[in-house]
Amino acid sequence: NAGVTQTPKFRVLKTGQSMTLLCAQDMNHEYMYWYRQDPGMGLRLIHYSVGEGTTAKGEVPDGYNVSRLKKQNFLLGLESAAPSQTSVYFCASSSTVGLASYNEQFFGPGTRLTVL
């Protein structure tokens, strides 16, 4: 039972390059989330998904796209990376037992992305 895993752990991009971050969970969770974490700003929600085939925008969605083709996977894409997207990216998942807002979010180990 690996929980939430993220690939890759580190990545350096040049401005304008594209990349995809992969998140996988083996807990059969319906809800999945992508956050970015910047110093002094806590965690900010980029996009989230309430189930396979559905996605929604969070607080800071601009410059990112997501897809949830399989229940266990949630992909975050950067089409044209910018230095402002240098951050640590976390994926999380949660179940839907009871009210979703009460449910514990389980986080992956993060991806440290640097855009030069």
Place this chain on the structure above:
Amino acid sequence: QQQVKQSPQSLIVQKGGISIINCAYENTAFDYFPWYQQFPGKGPALLIAIRPDVSEKKEGRFTISFNKSAKQFSLHIMDSQPGDSATYFCAASIYQLIWGAGTKLIIKP
């Protein structure tokens, strides 16, 4: 109105002391208040949580105090240990979690 304000930004406490981290919110519709703990190089993990119908919740050395009228809640860590050194995030939820900015806690041996 969606913000959660967390203080202090950083905190140094002697081993055995009490660590206190405070959070304030504006939106009275928030109905769930968790605290997450994050160690360097790891993702956050749920530490303890409270709902607004209780004023205090205790789990081992960790206690949440909740003041609904003041719209404030705080985390108290009793008998703080070096292993408690981490970044702590408060959050508030209505459908989605709104996160505080985090407090870096260092426990000096």
